[in-house]
Amino acid sequence: MKPFFYFFLCLFCVNVFAQHTPKVTVAGENDLQLTDVKVTVEIVGNLAVTTYDMKFYNGLDRTLEGELVFPLAEGQMVSGFSMDVNGKMRDAVIVEKELGRVAYETTIRRKIDPGLLEKTEGNNYRARVYPLFAKSHKHIIVKFEQELSTLNGKQSYELPLGISQNLDAFSVEMNVFNAQSPTVSKANYKDFFFQKKGEAFTAKTTKNNHAPTQQIVIQIPNKTNQEKLATYNGHFNYYKALQPNVRLKKKPTKITILWDASYSMSYKDLDTELKVLLSYLEYVRNVKVNFIAFNNTIQTEKELIVKDGNTTAVLDAINNVQYDGGTKLNVLESVRIKADEILLFSDGLANLGDFTMKQKIPVYAINSLVTANHQQLTAITTQSGGNYLNLIRVDYAKATQLLKMETYQFLGVIHDENVREVYPKQRVNVYQDFSISGQFSKDTELTLLFGYGGRVTQKIPVTIEASNGTNAVKRLWAKQKLARLNRNKIENKKEITSLALKYSLITDYTSMIILDRIQDYVRYKIEPPKELKEEYKKYLEVVKNEEMLQKERILNRKKQLFDGYKTVLDWYQAKIVVEEEKPVSNAEAQTTATSQQEDQQVTVAETQTIETETAIQTETAIQTETNTNTQTAVQINEGVGELMTITGTIVDDEGMPLPGANVVVKHSNKGAITDFDGKYTIQAKKGQQLEITYVGYGTMQKEITSQTVNAKMELGERLEAVTVVGYGGSVNSAKIAYSVATVSSEYVKQYGNPSDEIRKIRETIEMLISASSSLSENNKPLFFINGKISNQRNFRKIQEKEIAQLGILKNEEATAIFGSKARGGAIYIMTKKGMVKNREAINAFNKKMVSNIEMKSWNANMPYIKELEKETTIANAYTKYLEIRKSYVKVPSFYLDVADFFHSRQATETAITIITNLLEIELHNYELLKAAAYKFEYFKRYKMAVLAYEKVLELRPEEPQSYRDLALAYEQVGDIQKSYDLLSKLCDGELLQKDEDGRFTGIEHIAYVELTRLVNTYKRKLKLKRKIRKTFDKMPVDVRIVIDWNHNDTDIDLWVFDPKGEKASYQNQRTKIGGRMSDDLTQGYGPEEFMLKNAIKGEYKVVVDHYSSSEQKVSGPTILKVALYTNYGKENEQKKTAIIRLSEDVDELEVGNLVFE
Structure with a gap:
């Protein structure tokens, strides 16, 4: 197994645990170092695309798997993910989420470089990256897009940085296309200002050995009623900057406050939320408040009074809330709410049941966390006629003002038969910006409807005419449609997946994946990035037969499945005659626990010559209802029916494949040897016994009950579980998570001549070499002699009496340690002379093996x-x-x-x-x-x-x-x-x-x-x-x-x-x-x-x-x-x-x- 650690990266200033700096944290270790950050921003109209180009340095002595976790703000969506594979940057491609996860996890078990970016709860993302090599950099690029909003006639774009450690290299470049001259309203760089270059305004800065702690904010003029229409290939996107009329709503006399007291809420901006709430209650002046605090259950429910703007009772109730546990929003179903409006203070991340609202009461959601389910909170509030106040996007004064006002909404669209698939279809709250997308067959017109409380108060005519836009128009339409489908995402899963795959959207049901080998893209039918597509098509032709074989394998496995059910029934229906014996005490049973397996193995070896008789004695106690004579047991051992193909995998006691294990059908001349993946194929009959042996492990026997027979070997009692390291030191093999067969000089000291054991391994290795002779040069095993790379010719020259230690590594583990040159596995020998003359090389070799797998044990001490x-x-x-x-x-x-x-x-x-x-x-x-x-x-x-x-x-x-x-x-x-x-x-x-x-x-x-x-x-x-x-x-x-x-x-x-x-x-x-x-x-x-x-x-x-x-x-x-x-x-x-x-x-x-x- 691989060494496995996690790192966490917050790109955008705040996450659920309130990190403010992009950093890579390794379990039990110091942070991984972020050394280089290059940020590029491109803004066209109201669409901004931000690219983070980052390098992380793993200063540890072992390879890590990383997990980069980051939340995105409301309206932001990941649109690109890349990382270096074999020294070159490779783009991720969209894949169905389940398939992407299977491909990633299967690939990583083979120690091959994959990357997987997934959307988790709300608008949070997780990128799983492997490998992060020891003493090396990892290059990762993440790209996301967002639609900018307008406030007071200006579009604002904010780049949160907050990086407190010095970076080796830092740069920012912003390009604003087809717009009036932008201004920099906040930045800590005198050389960062916009200049006209062609069709764009550009600002950039580059720093070395610099900590970019301050955010950068720019503003772009965008006058009220300014409108933009873009069309492309039968799709349109219309944008308009609006100035809604302000209408005060009637003051409520009863308010219900739903206060999320789950643990994640302890990281919110409580001060800002309180400023919004208390300012609003002071404005209302006199109101009855039903205060309900909840997490996985209802924690508190109180009836409070605000009189003449006195909010002391409400503030005291909030200050007494303890934040603990998960979020179970459906607990609110048990509460009967009688109110004019509901104020929901939550991030919307329900990990135990979703929020459902049966009463038709306006809901206003207030949230101050970036890590939130913005989509859910928007849906809850818009449907009810309320509003979602995202305090990351609006300040407390604006939020308080929105609470006082009626909600201005888009109510629908009027169009003819030339327009179809228009989104949004549902009501949308409108502040100062609005955009709509759809498909059209020819130039036409449509009318947008806006108003309050379901009543139309404003109509805006729009003319749709074909123009030379870009593919971004189709993508904007797809994102609008996705927002609609996500309102009932479970029912719309298939349509969401289809839309996302077509338009390269990451969703709850799709991910982005990067694979190393073209064979892996082909195996999982994942269309690769452009540079691999031609090779991908060639491989697809080759694997058509494999698909047919796979279907046959599934059919065979189904047959084996039902054969297995019959085996269970046969066991159940068999009559058992238990011999009268003196029961073993619990203490005696405990004593036999550690030795029984070894005793059984010794018994098998000693009674091999009279096995038929032993088998009769063992089996006659088990008699079926239809056949009670003792010959049944003998027939079972000889096998019944026709020969069939038996396959399986032999693994060690840690579940790692054992290459070169011997698999023999007892009482026959049939045998097989496992390959580098521990797999074998052999012909046998149902009921026959397989005898499995491997150097250093006990002999195992398995009865054939189906066409798949797997086995897990355990270390034998004769061979010492050590490998010899230079300078006379030793390394416990329990620290080595790879499939390694070894014969050590410690064995020689204890048991004398090891030639029999060495010969077995030597013969195994020779068979593996012969089997690999037909392979390409890239797939042959890598040879090491005395810690240095060598070749099979030199390997064969070494006499058995000269060997102090030898062994093999399967291909995945060898690749993980020695790189792609060992993709065919590795075979190593240490000679007696080499242990003296090549101490340094041997020591380095052993250290490299161990350093990749050494783990810190979990601290089980419980002082708390x-x-x-x-x-x-x-x-x-x-x-x-x-x-x-x-x-x-x-x-x-x-x-x-x-x-x-x-x-x-x-x-x-x-x-x-x-x-x-x-x-x-x-x-x-x-x-x-x-x-x-x-x-x-x-x-x-x-x-x-x-x-x-x-x-x-x-x-x-x-x-x-x-x-x-x-x-x-x-x-x-x-x-x-x-x-x-x-x-x-x-x-x-x-x-x-x-x-x-x-x-x-x-x-x-x-x-x-x-x-x-x-x-x-x-x-x-x-x-x-x-x-x-x-x-x-x-x-x-x-x-x-x-x-x-x-x-x-x-x-x-x-x-x-x-x-x-x-x-x-x-x-x-x-x-x-x-x-x-x-x-x-x-x-x-x-x-x-x-x-x-x-x-x-x-x-x-x-x-x-x-x-x-x-x-x-x-x-x-x-x-x-x-x-x-x-x-x-x-x-x-x-x-x-x-x-x-x-x-x-x-x-x-x-x-x-x-x-x-």
Whole structure:
């Protein structure tokens, strides 16, 4: 796995956590340095395009993945994204969001350079960038566009900078086309002024070793009633600067104030918001105020009186608000509002339910944060006849004035048949600017309608005539149409996606992606930037056959899926005869936990010569109803049916592919060796055994139950897990996250002659070299001898007795360390003489490998809990929590631990509020959403869990876990049909195309068990035909244990020790008493499942083996959900759930015990 860190960049002065400087922050480290900034601004008419050209320097000794997060102001939209790929700048292209994320994450797992820019909640954007090489710069360009507004006859453009650190190079250039001479109203540069150059006015400045702390503001004359028409290719855009008549509205006698008290609101400009509110209330003079503070629930509701302009009571109520938790706007549905108008103080970012307004009451939204859902706030206020007061764009005096006035609106348009698709279609609040776009077939006229309260008071005629405009006219039309579609974005998803792909718009359903290789653009059918299009077309012709093969693979996987369901049924229907043995005590079971696997491996090796007899003894205890003789077991080992093609992937104990592993069909001459990706193909029969071996790892046997057999190897007990470093030092292999096979001199010291082990690796490498002989020179492995690049000829000259250490790296890991020259993988040898003569080169070689993967462990110390325990009351503890939270703002484990603290003291509502902070840490972080959903389920707040899981499905529709998690949550709230629909989609194989690489193969079998139970438990609540219902045979079991976790690319194994001491695991999937362990899901999330149809009495110990991910995540440590069932699928079913935070430094952890009586 890659070293994984995040950096955060605020380009535009303010974000949710009130950063004021563009900076790159690395988890646990100093900021990455922003060294160069070049800003270019081009303004044509009322459209401004701003380009930030930036370079960041990674001064650390390891490669990082970065995350550049920035909010845009109201009306701004990203229009371009570029970064350097192999030394050249490459532009991003628009792609469907789900496809872009799949392409990015698949590519980054192969250590190839991708970039992905996504729109998150509101008007916030996130760019994921990889790699940021050690001691190197990363060049990134972001471009955004906006329509300028007019105030007092002038258009204003503001460039917020606020960069406090010195930059090596800084420059700004502004070009204003086809306009009167602009003026610089604010700037800290004497040489920054406008001069006429051709058709443009230009101003620029360049500085070295400079900190640009001050903003730049320019103004462009734009007289009232000035109008501009632009047309292009059947599209038009009309702009007019208006001067609406001022009309005072009637003073309200009742006002409801809805005050957002979620945690993100603690960063707003409270002083300015209060100035607006208090000034308005003083103007109204006498009014009843219903004050409601809310976050994930209603925190406060008070009836207040403002008399003769005295606002003291309102101010006191606001000053007592504590900002904590997430935003659940739909909690306001429970409030009955009786008022003349509503003042909503919020950023509109609802992470748990949207705002709905049933009463027809004008809503005025007041917001002072850049990071806000401007679109949502505009829609809420415009529909109601109110107004959105964005205090980033208007000062408090103007905002107060707008509160006093009737809202002037665009009410519609009159046109003939020559005009179509005119936007906006809905009412729009108008201040001093208005623009409208549409399509036309020939020159024509239309009439714009404006007025107050739905009554037309002004009509403006417009003549549409064809002219020589630019493609920008079509883009402006597309953006206006997009705004209309976004009002019901879920229903309009397909149309939004189609529009965005056609007009290169980044939306909630589209992203911008940069890929390194043309093969990746071809694989995902993503049309590349211009310079690659010709090559792209050539490749498309080549891959047509691959598409047919892919369809065949999907069909084969569907067949395997249903074969797997039959395997589950066969297991369930088999009769188990349990021999009477003395039960193993819990202590004895604990003792065997660490040694059982090794014992099993030794037994296999010792009994290999009498395997048939051993197999009979093992299998005769399991007898089917139709065949009770002992020969059945022998037939299973020999295989049944015709030969079929078996494929799979062999990985190590950290989930990394093992190249060169031997895969043999037992009792045959058939064998295969895995390639650099750990993949193999072999011919065998169903029921036969595969024996898998790899140097340094224990032998593994897997029964063939389908056409895909994957395996995860564990280190053997003989080879030392060290690699030798120069100067006699050593590096623990646990620090190396790559697939490395090594034989070290430490082995020689302990066990003598290593020639057998060396010979095995040597033979493996020779086979890999032979296999690569047909490849192009660029795809052959890279050879290292004694830390220096060499060639295969020199490699073959080295005698085995001269070798001190040798090994191989698969292509992705080799590329990550040594660059594109190692795209074919890497093979290395250290000789005994070289260890002395080439110490420096060998030391540098080993250091380079380790420096790319070394991680700081997560700090699991919890001093904050000790502080809370000192408090004697819940109220005091909560106050203390708010105090110490400042030091742990972005630490997810803090909120999890503190929530558990309050829950243990019966303050569950407080615990829930604290948990919802997870949704405020980072917008659209699906792993934090999952963690919060787990806790909501634990606290039995299933409706909140559904909201969280619905958001996860929206964010990650490519992952089958998203469907299963939501399906199970739907059952908890009684939406049985919805639960069935999602589970059946998963079980029917409809999602297989989304998981091309088979990362989560096996989850369907677990979902099948759950779907079977659902159908048989809720027959009357499901609209199913009898024929379909009959296909789901009842499968109740005495014991069922399931684990899920919230992290992607993280491997956790479930172990269950039964009362006889036998361990069920992915290596022992069928226990003697009839237990069944599900397939091993190594790529993240789970689930993994243990089932036992007829349980024997006693204690079942549940242990997880946590393979710590090499990713240090913003979402913090892995959160595990453990569900323990007795009598699953029966009327007396019982379930207990535990939510556990896993520490990075703990591998094996006992997470529960189940006693069956």
